[in-house]
Amino acid sequence: MDQVLEILIAVFLVIGGVFGLVGSFGLIKLNDAMSRLHAPTKATTLGVGGVLIASMLHAYAHEGHLSWHELLITLFLFLTAPITANFIAKAHIHRHETPDSLPVAGEDLKWATHDIAPEKQKSDSAPTDRS
Amino acid sequence: MITYATYFATACFGLGFLMNLWKIATAEGVGDRVLALDTMVINAIALMILYGLSRSTEIFFEAAMIIAMLGFVSTVAYARFMLRGNIIE
Numbered sequence: 116m117d118q119v120l121e122i123l124i125a126v127f128l129v130i131g132g133v134f135g136l137v138g139s140f141g142l143i144k145l146n147d148a149m150s151r152l153h154a155p156t157k158a159t160t161l162g163v164g165g166v167l168i169a170s171m172l173h174a175y176a177h178e179g180h181l182s183w184h185e186l187l188i189t190l191f192l193f194l195t196a197p198i199t200a201n202f203i204a205k206a207h208i209h210r211h212e213t214p215d216s217l218p219v220a221g222e223d224l225k226w227a228t229h230d231i232a233p234e235k236q237k238s239d240s241a242p243t244d245r246s
Numbered sequence: 247m248i249t250y251a252t253y254f255a256t257a258c259f260g261l262g263f264l265m266n267l268w269k270i271a272t273a274e275g276v277g278d279r280v281l282a283l284d285t286m287v288i289n290a291i292a293l294m295i296l297y298g299l300s301r302s303t304e305i306f307f308e309a310a311m312i313i314a315m316l317g318f319v320s321t322v323a324y325a326r327f328m329l330r331g332n333i334i335e
Contacts, residue, residue: 125247125248128296140265155281155284163295167295170299173302184304185295191318199321202326203321206328209328
């Protein structure tokens with residue numbers, strides 16, 4: 116039982132380390148800003164998740180009960196990684212893209228960060244100097 | 247076996263940390279720097295937890311939690327600053 120737990124901890128540590136390394140390497144390897152966004156937010160978060168699971172199992176092996184702090188950190192990271200990615204992508208769209216350089220935005224007329232919808236534009240006719 | 251696995255994971259995350267520092271130094275835009283800083287915070291959390299795992303103490307989890315929260319808030323503040331030019335309007 117102890118041997119199985121030890122192997123499991125080692126496997127989770129190695130998986131987490133490899134994912135973390137891949138995420139950080141993708142940050143310098145990928146050459147487009149928007150594809151560069153994928154590597155850290157997905158791979159590195161998964162790597163940290165693996166390390167945290169290993170830490171949980173380690174606490175179980177040594178003290179006999181699972182510790183839930185790690186799960187809290189994992190949940191927090193998994194919740195906040197997409198939010199930060201969304202914020203950075205939004206900032207990138209605003210700084211480097213124009214509405215013409217972006218692909219077609221489905222059934223909406225424009226991308227949501229770029230413009231408010233046309234009917235809304237008509238209703239509040241007060242000119243806004245900040246766009 | 248756990249000791250060597252911990253060494254391996256620490257080496258991986260340490261190498262990733264250095265890559266992020268390199269990216270911060272050589273990135274051509276502000277957005278890349280913010281992204282590299284966010285990744286560096288995540289790597290720092292992983293290194294801290296690995297240190298706590300190798301020392302078998304639980305005191306680093308609270309520190310890691312606080313650093314995770316600070317990293318999130320600082321990244322959101324940076325993104326806000328890039329978008330608007332100020333943080334609290």
